[in-house]
Amino acid sequence: MAEQAQGAGAVPLSAVVADAANGVVLALAGGGDPYALSRLLRQGDAMASAAIRVLGADALAPYALDHRAVPGGENDEAVVREALAAYPPGPDASAVSVWTYRGLVEASHAFLPGGADRFPQAPRAASAWVTDDPWPKLSHRVSQLAALALPGVAQDLADRLTARTDDLARGFVRAVRRRDWLQAAGLGRWLARLPDVPPTLGLDTGLAFVRQMSDGDPRVALHVVAARQFYGRGG
Amino acid sequence: MIMDRTSHVETAALSAEVEGLLDSAEPQGVFRDTRECEGALLLALLLLGSPPTPRPKTDPKAR
Numbered sequence: 001m002a003e004q005a006q007g008a009g010a011v012p013l014s015a016v017v018a019d020a021a022n023g024v025v026l027a028l029a030g031g032g033d034p035y036a037l038s039r040l041l042r043q044g045d046a047m048a049s050a051a052i053r054v055l056g057a058d059a060l061a062p063y064a065l066d067h068r069a070v071p072g073g074e075n076d077e078a079v080v081r082e083a084l085a086a087y088p089p090g091p092d093a094s095a096v097s098v099w100t101y102r103g104l105v106e107a108s109h110a111f112l113p114g115g116a117d118r119f120p121q122a123p124r125a126a127s128a129w130v131t132d133d134p135w136p137k138l139s140h141r142v143s144q145l146a147a148l149a150l151p152g153v154a155q156d157l158a159d160r161l162t163a164r165t166d167d168l169a170r171g172f173v174r175a176v177r178r179r180d181w182l183q184a185a186g187l188g189r190w191l192a193r194l195p196d197v198p199p200t201l202g203l204d205t206g207l208a209f210v211r212q213m214s215d216g217d218p219r220v221a222l223h224v225v226a227a228r229q230f231y232g233r234g235g
Numbered sequence: 236m237i238m239d240r241t242s243h244v245e246t247a248a249l250s251a252e253v254e255g256l257l258d259s260a261e262p263q264g265v266f267r268d269t270r271e272c273e274g275a276l277l278l279a280l281l282l283l284g285s286p287p288t289p290r291p292k293t294d295p296k297a298r
Contacts, residue, residue: 013249054253054257087250093254096257097258100257144259180261180262
């Protein structure tokens with residue numbers, strides 16, 4: 001898939017990412033062949049590495065469903081190591097870039113067989129924004145980190161975000177009213193992970209509505225399916 | 236010395252694209268807080284329903 005995209009020359013990275021996100025959604029939903037990241041995005045393909053960096057921890061999400069996927073193998077390790085080596089966050093990288101890189105490293109340690117010593121160390125990521133950002137900005141940033149809402153990944157961030165559950169719930173409503181389906185899905189996925197979501201929010205119905213309204217956007221579908229498979233929210 | 240810089244350019248372009256997808260700006264939009272809208276509507280209704288500003292009477296016979 002990614003090779004075709006590169007060969008055509010005109011297919012943007014966003015299309016390769018969407019294509020790969022579709023594969024992850026299918027695997028999370030339990031359809032198709034057993035998931036293997038290295039079959040979806042092949043080694044030695046620059047676009048494939050870039051797509052893995054954009055998907056972040058979600059590229060390995062099906063391996064977190066231990067009963068639905070075979071464990072990741074050496075080829076998966078190789079493509080992830082390639083992506084981590086090709087797109088490390090630079091010295092002036094944004095907090096989102098550092099956190100998503102960190103998420104991919106943590107997911108590699110958790111879900112791939114090589115062990116922590118075969119991957120880079122997770123970089124330190126600033127987290128003052130969790131307490132300092134006003135709720136609309138916090139909501140936008142947290143939605144960009146939706147891939148980190150995975151079991152066994154970014155537990156510290158999840159603990160700190162618990163104190164701002166109400167703000168994230170406000171952000172979810174705001175995103176739905178603005179028809180920003182990707183932000184709404186990302187926030188809904190994080191809210192599905194947090195323990196004290198107000199029942200009046202209607203998170204389950206909201207997530208189903210967001211997926212329905214997103215017109216088949218694979219990244220929206222990925223967040224909604226992850227919320228359902230990992231945290232039982234969204235119907 | 237001839238150097239092939241194509242791959243460097245492609246990598247740099249892809250890196251920029253990756254950063255753009257990871258940290259994209261929030262789409263422009265207007266969010267109206269319901270309570271603020273209610274307040275503005277109430278103020279508009281009060282202004283419309285208020286009696287006209289008293290003005291000095293003009294007596295036509297005085298002219």
